Amino acid sequence: MTILQPGTELRAHPRRMTRERMRWYVDLLPTVEADDGRVHQDVPTIHDDDEFARSQGLPGIIADGMLSTNWLLSLLMDAVGEDALAPGSLRTRYIAPVFEDVVITAVARVTAVETDPDGSARYALDLWCEDAEGKKLTVGDASVRVTGSIAERARAPRFLVSA
Amino acid sequence: MATGRYTSDLDTGDVLGPVEFKLSTFVVREYCHGNEMHHPWFQDTDRPMVPPTLVHLQKLRLYTHSCPAGTGPTARVHVEYDATCHEKVFAEQPLRATGRVAQRYEKRGRTYVQIEIDLRAAEDDRPLITYRDTVIISYKPATAEASS
Numbered sequence: 001m002t003i004l005q006p007g008t009e010l011r012a013h014p015r016r017m018t019r020e021r022m023r024w025y026v027d028l029l030p031t032v033e034a035d036d037g038r039v040h041q042d043v044p045t046i047h048d049d050d051e052f053a054r055s056q057g058l059p060g061i062i063a064d065g066m067l068s069t070n071w072l073l074s075l076l077m078d079a080v081g082e083d084a085l086a087p088g089s090l091r092t093r094y095i096a097p098v099f100e101d102v103v104i105t106a107v108a109r110v111t112a113v114e115t116d117p118d119g120s121a122r123y124a125l126d127l128w129c130e131d132a133e134g135k136k137l138t139v140g141d142a143s144v145r146v147t148g149s150i151a152e153r154a155r156a157p158r159f160l161v162s163a
Numbered sequence: 164m165a166t167g168r169y170t171s172d173l174d175t176g177d178v179l180g181p182v183e184f185k186l187s188t189f190v191v192r193e194y195c196h197g198n199e200m201h202h203p204w205f206q207d208t209d210r211p212m213v214p215p216t217l218v219h220l221q222k223l224r225l226y227t228h229s230c231p232a233g234t235g236p237t238a239r240v241h242v243e244y245d246a247t248c249h250e251k252v253f254a255e256q257p258l259r260a261t262g263r264v265a266q267r268y269e270k271r272g273r274t275y276v277q278i279e280i281d282l283r284a285a286e287d288d289r290p291l292i293t294y295r296d297t298v299i300i301s302y303k304p305a306t307a308e309a310s311s
Contacts, residue, residue, distance in 0.1 A: 024197040065241040070198035086248035093243045
């Protein structure tokens, strides 16, 4: 029996969307493009420069939506391991800005489970990121195919204790 | 065709690329670190898997290739990430990305652009990730821009 059933809800630990987390993502854009073994910084963006953000009609910097997407992907990987990467799908829609220091919780809720002829399980999930008041800021859905035992993954210790 | 200048010029039907490249082990680890994805198949192996979300940044590679003048006068705001992943991608794997502007449309005074990115294995053209990216060209509605 699988431990993930329709209605099962997975919640990540809450994370504060700090200025530093926003900047880490901003720095990735030129760093990935240059791909020369060094970290690069780019021109001011709405994610790391308040003055520039205000010039674009925003009250202050906002997080890049991909941070929320990656935190949701990370939650799926915590649950089903690398099977969360492929084959499958992930869709996220950014329905409200994430401002500095808002506390974000990534949540996934199983909506359907099907078993394939090869024994793998195919899960459909609704996803969202919510703030401390439970307001949804990012919404989406995912489909993942899991080949191993989720129960084994869930029971795998995250650390070892020795005397 | 609206390629060749700003990304904000892009119009329905424009094709970006193709571009061929590899994602180094360094950038895969750096990307995962920057997003706090400290999973072993990213950080603790000589051949890391590539998180499918990294396909989003290949849009920038295509922009640089096809729109060398840059973003344009206003900042883009990302609205939707929508990826279908056909198989796992690995660092150092030869890749080919092609972009196509699926739609450019107006909604509540704002201009939206939807780009489809097709990521394939360069060696045999195997589909790896099909990605649809939706952005608002300018956060400010056109009326606000006109008055500022």
